[in-house]
Amino acid sequence: MSDPVIRRTTREDFVASSDPALQEAADRGDVNLLSYRELYHLWERQQWSVQDIDFSQDRIDWNERISPEERFQRMYGLSSFFLGEQRVTAELAPIMRAAPSEDMRIFLSTQIADEGRHVAFFDRFYHEVGVLEADDLQERLAESENHVNPKFRELFDEMLHERVDRLAREPEDLETMVEAVTIYHMVLEGMLALTGQHFIIEYNEQQGTLPGFVEGFSNVARDEHRHVAFGSRFLREMAERDERYRTAITRTLELVAPIAEDVLRPHWYEEGMPLFGYSISEVRAFALKALERRLKAIGLVAVG
Amino acid sequence: MSDPVIRRTTREDFVASSDPALQEAADRGDVNLLSYRELYHLWERQQWSVQDIDFSQDRIDWNERISPEERFQRMYGLSSFFLGEQRVTAELAPIMRAAPSEDMRIFLSTQIADEGRHVAFFDRFYHEVGVLEADDLQERLAESENHVNPKFRELFDEMLHERVDRLAREPEDLETMVEAVTIYHMVLEGMLALTGQHFIIEYNEQQGTLPGFVEGFSNVARDEHRHVAFGSRFLREMAERDERYRTAITRTLELVAPIAEDVLRPHWYEEGMPLFGYSISEVRAFALKALERRLKAIGLVAVG
Numbered sequence: 001m002s003d004p005v006i007r008r009t010t011r012e013d014f015v016a017s018s019d020p021a022l023q024e025a026a027d028r029g030d031v032n033l034l035s036y037r038e039l040y041h042l043w044e045r046q047q048w049s050v051q052d053i054d055f056s057q058d059r060i061d062w063n064e065r066i067s068p069e070e071r072f073q074r075m076y077g078l079s080s081f082f083l084g085e086q087r088v089t090a091e092l093a094p095i096m097r098a099a100p101s102e103d104m105r106i107f108l109s110t111q112i113a114d115e116g117r118h119v120a121f122f123d124r125f126y127h128e129v130g131v132l133e134a135d136d137l138q139e140r141l142a143e144s145e146n147h148v149n150p151k152f153r154e155l156f157d158e159m160l161h162e163r164v165d166r167l168a169r170e171p172e173d174l175e176t177m178v179e180a181v182t183i184y185h186m187v188l189e190g191m192l193a194l195t196g197q198h199f200i201i202e203y204n205e206q207q208g209t210l211p212g213f214v215e216g217f218s219n220v221a222r223d224e225h226r227h228v229a230f231g232s233r234f235l236r237e238m239a240e241r242d243e244r245y246r247t248a249i250t251r252t253l254e255l256v257a258p259i260a261e262d263v264l265r266p267h268w269y270e271e272g273m274p275l276f277g278y279s280i281s282e283v284r285a286f287a288l289k290a291l292e293r294r295l296k297a298i299g300l301v302a303v304g
Numbered sequence: 305m306s307d308p309v310i311r312r313t314t315r316e317d318f319v320a321s322s323d324p325a326l327q328e329a330a331d332r333g334d335v336n337l338l339s340y341r342e343l344y345h346l347w348e349r350q351q352w353s354v355q356d357i358d359f360s361q362d363r364i365d366w367n368e369r370i371s372p373e374e375r376f377q378r379m380y381g382l383s384s385f386f387l388g389e390q391r392v393t394a395e396l397a398p399i400m401r402a403a404p405s406e407d408m409r410i411f412l413s414t415q416i417a418d419e420g421r422h423v424a425f426f427d428r429f430y431h432e433v434g435v436l437e438a439d440d441l442q443e444r445l446a447e448s449e450n451h452v453n454p455k456f457r458e459l460f461d462e463m464l465h466e467r468v469d470r471l472a473r474e475p476e477d478l479e480t481m482v483e484a485v486t487i488y489h490m491v492l493e494g495m496l497a498l499t500g501q502h503f504i505i506e507y508n509e510q511q512g513t514l515p516g517f518v519e520g521f522s523n524v525a526r527d528e529h530r531h532v533a534f535g536s537r538f539l540r541e542m543a544e545r546d547e548r549y550r551t552a553i554t555r556t557l558e559l560v561a562p563i564a565e566d567v568l569r570p571h572w573y574e575e576g577m578p579l580f581g582y583s584i585s586e587v588r589a590f591a592l593k594a595l596e597r598r599l600k601a602i603g604l605v606a607v608g
Contacts, residue, residue, distance in 0.1 A: 037424075040420075044353040044354065044355055045353070047351045049348040049349070050345075051349075089400075089409060089410070090409060093397035093401040094397060094401065094472065096394070097394045097395075097397040097472070102390060102423065102441050102442055102445065103441060105393060105394060105420065106393070106421075106424050107420075109393050109417050109419060109420030110417045110420055112397075112413045112416045112417060113413050113414045113417030116344075116411075116412075117410075117413075117414075119406065120341075120410050137406050141406065168398065168475075169473055
């Protein structure tokens with residue numbers, strides 16, 4: 001198997017974000033991160049429309065070509081993304097309001113719209129393809145809750161939510177903002193979302209299934225790379241500004257990364273079961289390689 | 305003078321929002337407001353890029369064709385918009401997080417990106433045209449504070465800010481959300497922003513000045529119509545749901561609308577001075593006509 005991190009770097013629109021995970025040079029600590037305003041301009045150029053995606057083949061694939069057992073397995077990833085996007089849309093609000101500079105705030109305001117668009121994307125996919133019996137967004141979200149790992153709620157509804165609530169009450173608490181961005185941009189988006197996206201997109205491409213979903217989900221991944229590039233720059237600046245923030249990043253990662261690793265593994269998973277054609281350890285290796293490159297860019301891991 | 309409210313309704317992209325102020329039928333209470341999801345889809349179709357606007361003629365106009373005295377007068381409106389957009393970007397965050405349904409939240413997440421884009425638009429205009437000596441966004445905002453009416457701060461930093469802070473601490477407080485949307489969508493965007501935009505755009509078109517600014521500012525106005533259409537629908541639903549919310553809308557308007565009327569008048573204004581070719585009373589009449597149509601759509605003003 002060729003290294004999946006390396007293979008993915010060939011998409012120009014992903015690489016344009018400057019996300020360190022997509023740069024081999026990041027292994028040597030040699031990374032040029034975009035400025036907040038450059039990332040904003042990239043957002044303007046990377047617009048996409050949920051309403052333009054054609055799910056007619058996806059509907060056939062889902063109902064006629066994918067077995068009930070495989071549909072059940074696929075629901076784990078789909079539900080985690082659907083609910084994850086819904087959770088982060090609301091949680092990003094206090095982070096944006098607390099941003100210590102206007103240039104950061106302008107970028108984060110675009111990321112909020114991205115998260116809302118991702119919810120709309122999943123909602124339309126579920127509706128057009130007939131994934132669930134529920135017939136509106138609110139019900140589809142409620143039904144999806146049955147499919148996720150209990151660790152998912154620990155990550156989103158405790159780890160992230162508690163910090164965001166604190167930030168909502170005390171927007172000047174920059175150390176909590178550093179913790180929240182570490183969880184949100186480095187762990188949820190960087191380790192989990194981009195890893196899941198990579199394997200799910202690749203599997204569908206190999207199987208020739210769900211072309212509308214693949215088109216939209218690739219756009220979602222492109223957005224995530226831009227977000228993680230923001231997070232890398234923000235955390236690098238904070239780590240340089242104060243030793244306290246540096247410690248906060250490390251402390252938060254040590255606390256949260258193990259829970260995130262649990263979420264990569266479905267609760268019904270049994271040892272040896274292949275997931276989208278890969279083993280759990282290959283999936284985990286992908287997530288950790290991406291994290292390592294980003295931490296080198298932030299200046300938290302020695303360049304080896 | 306033909307009625308400016310009527311004249312403006314000819315722009316198809318503005319009318320597409322379903323903002324009641326743009327519909328003559330709203331005088332008879334006969335209005336079909338778009339759903340939250342339809343407003344979201346309209347946002348996807350009404351994207352625009354700050355980086356694509358050409359300000360080269362604006363630079364010549366501002367520095368060579370517009371007199372120092374007129375530049376000073378124009379700074380009142382420009383500064384109010386620049387600072388207003390910056391204030392609301394952050395303030396919308398807790399409102400979005402507190403939204404009682406996911407469909408509302410998806411729309412509000414797109415509005416946040418719009419507000420960020422508006423800040424980026426003013427920042428780029430100021431920079432490219434050389435409006436101020438300041439050389440970054442943060443400094444330009446600080447310098448702009450000298451140009452606004454003291455009543456501006458009462459409106460944004462007290463009336464709006466206090467309610468948003470309460471909502472940040474208690475997101476389940478729907479009555480405060482109703483008050484905040486009344487101030488934000490009905491007064492700041494509906495009465496103030498769209499009125500200022502109308503007269504400023506028309507004046508520049510008559511004078512043949514600042515074509516890049518007019519292009520971008522028209523996009524800003526198109527965005528505002530979509531936002532106000534959201535606010536009208538939200539407040540109508542809340543007014544129908546509970547008499548308490550109905551009272552909250554009326555109470556808030558009685559408190560805040562007079563301060564907004566003061567902000568329409570520059571602090572250096574003297575009676576009889578024309579503003580962009582119109583009298584203050586014509587400007588006020590425009591703002592009140594738009595408010596009246598929206599209140600009829602919400603069901604708060606008897607249809608006469």
